Amino acid sequence: MGSLWSSDQSNLSEEQLALIQSKSIDQIIRKEAWIIKNMVKLLLLGASNSGKTTFSRQLQLIHGSGYSEDERRGFKSKIFQQVIQDLSAILQDMSDNQVEFQDPLNTEVADVFLKISNQIMQGSMNTRLGLLMMELWLDPGVKLSYQLSLNSKADDSTAFFLDSLTRLADPNYIPNDEDIIRVRVPTKSVSEITFHVKGIQFMVTEIGGFGCERGKWISYFDDVSSVIFLAAISDFGQVPSGGIEESLNLFESICNAPTFKDISMILFLNKMDLFLKKIQAGARVMTAFSNYDGVEGDAKAMALFALKQFMDRNQTPAKLIYAHFSCAIETSSMRFLFSALTDMIIRSHLATCGMY
Template identity: 30%
Template sequence: MGCAAEKESGTQDRKIEENLKADKQKSGNVVKTLILGTGESGKSTFVKQLRIILDPAYEKGKSGGYSSEERSRYAPVIVQNVYQALANLQDAMDALRIKYERTENSKNIQDYAHQVSSDNLRMSPEDATKIKKIWNDKGIQNAYNKRSEFQLADCCKYFMESLDRIGSHGYTPNNDDIVHCRMKTTGILEYRYNVKGTEFMFIDVGGQRAERRKWIHSFEIVTSVIFLASLSDYDLKLAESKTDENRMRESLKLFEYIANHNAFQSTLIIVFLNKRDLFEEKFSASDFDKHFPEFKEWRKEEGQSKSMESCLQFIEKLYTKKLKNKDNPDQKVIFHKTVATNTSAICDVFNNIKQELIASSLRKAGLL
């Protein structure tokens, strides 16, 4: 009987081991990625791009991503983005004491700014014509050029240059419109996609300070982290701060917290240094040294001249310096310079990191 009992016990052990292996395999097949970053870093933009590029229709050369009904729901939000930009520009005109080129634009901008909180906004062709005149006002352009001194969404210029479409009858947002559309993320949102047999789960959380206390619940379940940092934030002030705190320095502090957290010591961390296009656009006009004087000292030590490329190299160094255990063999940190609003570029980046995400998931499951 002893031998029979031992045989039965051995069979049960093998079944348990097989079940555990199957559970690990199942867990390893789900690539769980947490998307983090400060507010306005481009997290939600990246999530919207994933929906587009992981739609089978995209591979066939079609737009895909969103249904006609979903696109129509974005239309009033986009109009609200335009009106919010006008409200911000109006406040800036007052604060910076900039005069309008044409007095009629002063009255018209006020009318639209007052509609920001209205529901189900629509823009008529007549509205579009008026707003174009406001946007082209020399005073407004002067304020726009000083946008580092006040809060203004990055999508402002894109939508102002698309007013004819937005104000047309039966306007339906295209993918670029949806990607540029600004909607504040609150809470925790989960997205799942099946890519050639591998299930990807992306978890998007609000980046504002008030939202970050909710992140901790997502830390233990993920196999990788994508951290977005805006390159163009170097001369911007944090919206939630009363002390004019620099946005990039806030991002660096947050990265330090995430990268050195116990939950991520054996986790793949992919850093997207995002908004490279906006960074390049402002680099010659807004002095990086003014906001990061240590850049000058770094150039001297490294024998580097002041250029866009040396500045990008310096910014990456700022983030890597936040890693307290640089020799940790279990934690891998990879950097990519991105433009989250560029669909084809994000598709290329995702294809580059896809195998890294899968490998990280398998390692976490003990299958690699």
């Protein structure tokens, strides 16, 4: 079969050529319209620090094209900046809580670390700084300060990067998949990921969780197949409880919005690993939620209580809400979860199209 623009067309009139070109353009438009019509569009929403960006990166690694070496190098400065800030915060907590270094000499080491970290270019690391940080992180007093902060501002990536200082301080260091998954980079804009599963094209749109970004959501509501909502279950038991209240209120507003009346929702109660650590550290759900009547320290009871708080915000009994407990930093478990999730979405999508 010859091309539409083969040499046989040399004797055609301008009118005939224009007609052929018009038909070719129509074919392209119809093809693109078919792709758009049959595309599964997912909206990824949630409050700040819920794990949306980690979720998106997992999708990129599992179903997308992954990250090139240049893209991986681009994460280095963010990782260095984060680990330096985290250790500085732990040292400040030590001072505030009057926690002592087990090795008195580390008081001077801490002073040198803080001085050097303030002098070097932000987001950079050198061998001397890395050695100072390793020395401090090995001190039991620093570890104690970190444990005490688990109920407040420490997160799931702090210890991971501090435990990896030897690797990070290597001049030839290039971030691996787990580094990319764990580094904190707040979503301040709109990003899209497209991928194919079993012949179906997916487009996941992630939107920043900060208040200033939420006004942009409305423009992404058209033709949405489902809404994925992430909430950090680790915010339960945290005082003040503003983080979880923000997630609950946001979930309620989205779940009951007229725009999403007939749209299913997929709720991920994320950061289960940090939630369990907080329970082990003595976090009390009852402190923030007086209606909790379960046993403090019972992880299952507390997790189910957290789930019920979200489900109770739904005012439409017939609305489909699929709930999952997740740990977005664990690639193996997320791979299994994504597989089940995409299968469910594909079945629902084909049923909507009358093909299932």
